Amino acid sequence: MTKLGRGLEALINPGPDTQDQTMGVTTLRISEIVPNKYQPRRSFDQEKLQELANSLRENGLIQPIIVTKRDDSLYELIAGERRLEAAKIAGFREVPVIIRSVTPKEQLQFAIIENVQREDLNAIEVAKAFQQLNEEFHLTHAQISEIVGKDRVTVSNFIRLLKLNNNIQNMILNNSLSSGHARAILQVDDDLQESFAEKIIRNKYSVRKTESEAKLIKERGSLSARKPLENKNELYQKYEAKLALKFKTKISIRKNRNQGKITIYFNGGDDLKRIIDEIEK
The missing domain is CATH 3.90.1530.30 (Conserved hypothetical protein from pyrococcus furiosus pfu- 392566-001, ParB domain)
Structure with a gap:
């Protein structure tokens, strides 16, 4: 040694x-x-x-x-x-x-x-x-x-x-969440993590309960047990593939009722600048 x-x-x-x-x-x-x-x-x-x-x-x-x-x-x-x-x-x-x-x-x-x-x-x-x-x-x-x-x-x-955002890190720093909770939160999509963390604290989930909830959230793509009214169909999958090809990165499209959002993933500042330059063309 x-x-x-x-x-x-x-x-x-x-x-x-x-x-x-x-x-x-x-x-x-x-x-x-x-x-x-x-x-x-x-x-x-x-x-x-x-x-x-x-x-x-x-x-x-x-x-x-x-x-x-x-x-x-x-x-x-x-x-x-x-x-x-x-x-x-x-x-x-x-x-x-x-x-x-x-x-x-x-x-x-x-x-x-x-x-x-x-x-x-x-x-x-x-x-x-x-x-x-x-x-x-x-x-x-x-x-x-x-x-x-x-x-x-x-x-x-x-x-x-x-990799967790600062708000979730602060929840861990003030001991509202344990490292076990945090590892489970990392299993869900980035845009759902903070809401999931708040739900864990609000409902006083154990680490085991948090892990099982994380698996369900990952499967259905939302915090709610109710499935979205409109599931992702082949058209949105084609849109994702088309945008991913254009921006050379992962794209996620989610839609509920008449609203939705497009998530563009990037890896570091240089990659973000490249994507923004591509959008501005």
């Missing part, structure tokens, strides 16, 4: 094969420590934070916070953000720290490891952290899985959650 694969243990107890850049346990003023710019966590459970603060007042901060020295006179947090925030609430002015020299990639990796292994992060926070490792540091899903101790499919499933 690599140093990063061993997680936080590697920060505190680097192996003999590692260049030891640890400066030992020391004490820093809290005012000298700034947040980790790569920290994936976006919110704290305030009740649990207060419980931790109460424990710190009684027992002190036993496990040092991990920091790295910046070019200025300040230190940036690597691991221990929750303990640091609780120490502030508890009224501490100083905290024990271990100072390590790490790369930006390691800084993000350790922040993720600390939170993911302790299940402190929301599913969207985990997804964005994994995406950052993938896009900014060019790690494959398999490499990320080795770092965080989860299988590759799990990593890929987390990243897929970011």
